Amino acid sequence: MRSDAAPTGMVVRICGAAGDGNIAAGQVLNRAVTRMGFRVMNFDSYPAEIRGFGKSVAHTRFEVERVWTPGDGCDCLVALDDAHSISETARLRDGAIVIYDDRPPDWHEEDRSVAGFVVPGMHGYGVPLRDLSTLATKGTKARNLVAMGALAGLVRLPADPFREAIRGQFGSKSEEIREGNVRAFDLGWRHATERLKKRDRFDFGLAAPVVERVGKAEILSGNEAAARGCLDAGLLMYAGYPITPATKILEVLAKKLPKAGGVVVQTEDEISAIAHAVGAGWAGTRAATATSGPGLSLMVEMLNLAVMAEVPVVVIDSQRGGPSTGLPTRTEQSDFRLAAHGASGDSPRPVLAPADVAECHALTFKAFEVADAFQTPVLVLLDFFLSNRIEDVSGLAEAAARFGTYAEKRATAGEGGYRRYALTDDGVSPRAVPGTEGLFHPATGLEHDERGFPSYDGPNHVRMSDKRHRKMAALAARWPEPEAVGAEGPLDLGVVSWGSTIGAATEAMRALAARGLAVAGVFPRLIWPVQERPLRALSERSRVLAVVEMNHGGQYADEVERVVGRRVLRVARIGADPIGAAEIAEALVGARKEPGDSTAETAETAETAERNGTGGGQEHGT
Amino acid sequence: MGGAGEHYVIIGNGVAGNRAAEVLRDGDPEARVTIVSDESQPFYYRHLLRDLVTGAVGEDRLGVRPLSWWSDRRIRLRLGQRVQRIDFGAKTIYLAHREKLGYTRLVVCAGSKPRVPETLWASRAHLTVMKTIEDARALRDRFGDVRHVLIAGGDMVSVRTAAAFLLAGRKVTFLVDRDAFWPIEPGPEQRAELAAALRSRGAEVIEDDAVVAVEPVGDARVVALKSGRTVRCDVAGAFFGLVPDIDFLAGSGLDLERGVLVDEHLRTSVEGVWAAGDCAQVYNPDLRNWWVSVGWGNAERLGEVAARNVLGDAVRATGPAESVLRCDGVVVATRWWVDLP
Numbered sequence A: 001m002r003s004d005a006a007p008t009g010m011v012v013r014i015c016g017a018a019g020d021g022n023i024a025a026g027q028v029l030n031r032a033v034t035r036m037g038f039r040v041m042n043f044d045s046y047p048a049e050i051r052g053f054g055k056s057v058a059h060t061r062f063e064v065e066r067v068w069t070p071g072d073g074c075d076c077l078v079a080l081d082d083a084h085s086i087s088e089t090a091r092l093r094d095g096a097i098v099i100y101d102d103r104p105p106d107w108h109e110e111d112r113s114v115a116g117f118v119v120p121g122m123h124g125y126g127v128p129l130r131d132l133s134t135l136a137t138k139g140t141k142a143r144n145l146v147a148m149g150a151l152a153g154l155v156r157l158p159a160d161p162f163r164e165a166i167r168g169q170f171g172s173k174s175e176e177i178r179e180g181n182v183r184a185f186d187l188g189w190r191h192a193t194e195r196l197k198k199r200d201r202f203d204f205g206l207a208a209p210v211v212e213r214v215g216k217a218e219i220l221s222g223n224e225a226a227a228r229g230c231l232d233a234g235l236l237m238y239a240g241y242p243i244t245p246a247t248k249i250l251e252v253l254a255k256k257l258p259k260a261g262g263v264v265v266q267t268e269d270e271i272s273a274i275a276h277a278v279g280a281g282w283a284g285t286r287a288a289t290a291t292s293g294p295g296l297s298l299m300v301e302m303l304n305l306a307v308m309a310e311v312p313v314v315v316i317d318s319q320r321g322g323p324s325t326g327l328p329t330r331t332e333q334s335d336f337r338l339a340a341h342g343a344s345g346d347s348p349r350p351v352l353a354p355a356d357v358a359e360c361h362a363l364t365f366k367a368f369e370v371a372d373a374f375q376t377p378v379l380v381l382l383d384f385f386l387s388n389r390i391e392d393v394s395g396l397a398e399a400a401a402r403f404g405t406y407a408e409k410r411a412t413a414g415e416g417g418y419r420r421y422a423l424t425d426d427g428v429s430p431r432a433v434p435g436t437e438g439l440f441h442p443a444t445g446l447e448h449d450e451r452g453f454p455s456y457d458g459p460n461h462v463r464m465s466d467k468r469h470r471k472m473a474a475l476a477a478r479w480p481e482p483e484a485v486g487a488e489g490p491l492d493l494g495v496v497s498w499g500s501t502i503g504a505a506t507e508a509m510r511a512l513a514a515r516g517l518a519v520a521g522v523f524p525r526l527i528w529p530v531q532e533r534p535l536r537a538l539s540e541r542s543r544v545l546a547v548v549e550m551n552h553g554g555q556y557a558d559e560v561e562r563v564v565g566r567r568v569l570r571v572a573r574i575g576a577d578p579i580g581a582a583e584i585a586e587a588l589v590g591a592r593k594e595p596g597d598s599t600a601e602t603a604e605t606a607e608t609a610e611r612n613g614t615g616g617g618q619e620h621g622t
Numbered sequence B: 001m002g003g004a005g006e007h008y009v010i011i012g013n014g015v016a017g018n019r020a021a022e023v024l025r026d027g028d029p030e031a032r033v034t035i036v037s038d039e040s041q042p043f044y045y046r047h048l049l050r051d052l053v054t055g056a057v058g059e060d061r062l063g064v065r066p067l068s069w070w071s072d073r074r075i076r077l078r079l080g081q082r083v084q085r086i087d088f089g090a091k092t093i094y095l096a097h098r099e100k101l102g103y104t105r106l107v108v109c110a111g112s113k114p115r116v117p118e119t120l121w122a123s124r125a126h127l128t129v130m131k132t133i134e135d136a137r138a139l140r141d142r143f144g145d146v147r148h149v150l151i152a153g154g155d156m157v158s159v160r161t162a163a164a165f166l167l168a169g170r171k172v173t174f175l176v177d178r179d180a181f182w183p184i185e186p187g188p189e190q191r192a193e194l195a196a197a198l199r200s201r202g203a204e205v206i207e208d209d210a211v212v213a214v215e216p217v218g219d220a221r222v223v224a225l226k227s228g229r230t231v232r233c234d235v236a237g238a239f240f241g242l243v244p245d246i247d248f249l250a251g252s253g254l255d256l257e258r259g260v261l262v263d264e265h266l267r268t269s270v271e272g273v274w275a276a277g278d279c280a281q282v283y284n285p286d287l288r289n290w291w292v293s294v295g296w297g298n299a300e301r302l303g304e305v306a307a308r309n310v311l312g313d314a315v316r317a318t319g320p321a322e323s324v325l326r327c328d329g330v331v332v333a334t335r336w337w338v339d340l341p
């Protein structure tokens, strides 16, 4: 049955055992639909341990319009392995498609075939994936591409972008492999168009959408974009120790940085990694490291040194489930406190949090400028979801510009008696790199005077602490304030979110606005220091102010409450998957105050919800 | 017998299968009950298919009951899953997507399929039949371009379908096949009356002729008749009645003739296997012969009888008494066919 409205996109999940080629098929799909002009988000999941065991899923959502989240539910399940795919059927939306191999080499035992779980409302399509693969390539490995052909033929997406994507994807392989894969795709396509009786509603009419973009689209993961941001910013020294989900940054830079004249060191641990980077930063080189929560915990002492000695360095933290080694392949935003406040002493340093892949580039790029301009370590908070999800991006250079420009204050030689830590209005002292003639100075983790010499004098400590905090205030004043997005005037709901959760919050807001609620959001990218004015302004307009994030109880919500001076609704949860738009919308709408209620009651609603672990989204998860 | 270890499997999601499932569930609350059908559509009214084609009703009107009916009763629906063969020794069903399904007791309610006379087998691909919702959807999707329909046959479905198509403003040529008036049994007078009724609605009725071949010409069909005449139309429909759909059981070890041979308790020749509905050929000890029935009400009754016997009863299936039915204003005798809302 066909519905009248043409679909604008779909969510596809390709599921198999690790090694079945599901991730590769997903990459082909991403490339192909990006070529067609769709906006894409891909977020794969694979077993926590080293690949090669268990289930893995390539998840792609493509849409005519900007995609903010991987989407709730699934429109098409491609089953490359039946046993693993069965549990996936629970996510399928009404009207979804299931593509499976109806000619497996062995008969499935009862309830071991995904086809047996295709229930009314879903559309199952059997395709002899292995047989067609063997026909195309003499082996069954290409069945993932047969499945892509079947999918494309079934939902009528143009075939040529897929063929190009396959040739691109397997560009480094022999022509025989490359063309065999294209043949496999073609056989799947033909099977779908000639043999399958189409019953579902997905019909793209072989047409590509018209999408306006700045520049050429490419597909990048958050980690790749962050690595690119490092390179574009002129990074010359990268030291890292592998850790999921940040390893890819090291991998990309290990390949590319030496070609750009830089150095990559894989160190023996995270302490050493950040020590390398701080050393290089001190020496005047743009330097960085990337890690995840467990690594960041180890780096705290060196971060403090960089704060105290005022050394520019960039630290990317791709958050994962914690504490400790926690959940390496699960996403979470629970390192905010560690990033912003985790330290001995008063140790202020900026924390940036990109919302999407393009911003992983932009904010990493900006982090170097901010680090140099404010002579400070800068943390960039990614998370598993953001690091690994893939989006189509274009116009990266333009995107970074909207976060302002920050110039360095360099010291000029010759004055004598160089005061490396001179007290200034904005706290930033003209900086000289070590070894500059006439500007020699000590650098230490001990409290110091303006010239850098250790000082345990109380009033000096106060002045120097003030200076370090003044830099943060100066940054907060110069960083472009986040604009409220959404409705104007009085609001039923004000929403604050940060990092990768901004996407789901944005989609949830749209859904609520469509339901007639007055909703607006403020989504800071500079999450510490906090730019207070926009939060207060939003709060003043909002009956209920909610903070959406992925941690236990609301780490950023504490910060927002401090600023706005009232209780906020905490839509905070942890759990395996990224928080979804529908889930947020439900939590928000559930807590929405009916017109006529007093503001005090609103606060209480939030409070009660929090206390009871009900409403407020808190009941979801773990 | 019965209880948690029991797995009743019913092949067929028609009226016989669903009635059987209901009775089995009521009689044995702990057992597993599974319905397997190669059709993807949940249980629906076949008599409304003609109205689906013309657009008089939408698909939402076809469903007999909401999906919650099965889930509430913990009856597992395996739809869109074709039974390829059955190993009765191992009590294992082989599904076409290559999954094995075990059962402890099996009720075959595989229903019927359109009969196409042997003489027309070569033209089969160019003939339109209407048994399933898929058939009806395919015709509905092109019905806007259809001006002229030839209906060959004369079964109950054909008369009603012709009337619906005429009402929808289509030209209908009705080619009467004497043998196809089944399961109704009109006499010569009633046949003439039926023809007159169709004519009065605007149909062209051709008697004493037969289709010999159908050829496609673009989207159109050219139907060659025995008399030498040809009829050019957009749809050539074959409505020669329904026959048991049992090809998948050939060679399985089950005794088959026109349908699945069952005794008066609807037991097949294989222990633990019953059959009911259009697919069954039921022994009548009084007549010492087997009867095949096509009709909703009778299929439902047989489904119930089979299930009760599966549960340990010894109910006898009796053929319904001859009754009458009004067809297009004409009163005709029928045994099995019932008027559905």
Ligand SMILES: Cc1cc2nc3c(=O)[nH]c(=O)nc-3n(C[C@H](O)[C@H](O)[C@H](O)COP(=O)(O)OP(=O)(O)OC[C@H]3O[C@@H](n4cnc5c(N)ncnc54)[C@H](O)[C@@H]3O)c2cc1C
Pocket (backbone or CB within 6 Å): B011, B012, B013, B014, B015, B016, B017, B036, B037, B038, B039, B046, B047, B048, B049, B050, B081, B082, B083, B084, B109, B110, B111, B112, B130, B131, B132, B157, B245, B248, B276, B277, B278, B279, B294, B295, B296, B297, B299, B336, B337, B338, B339, B340
């Ligand atoms: C267009 C039309 C109009 C009708 N109108 C009337 C009417 O007005 N009054 C009346 O009394 N009767 C009417 N009938 C007849 C009535 O619908 C049938 O008698 C009745 O459906 C029989 O029910 P059943 O359960 O025995 O079989 P069916 O309804 O035929 O169901 C059998 C099911 O089993 C499935 N099946 C078969 N083989 C396999 C396999 N190997 N694997 C898996 N599944 C399989 C079939 O696909 C089918 O879904 C009409 C029939 C048609 C086609």
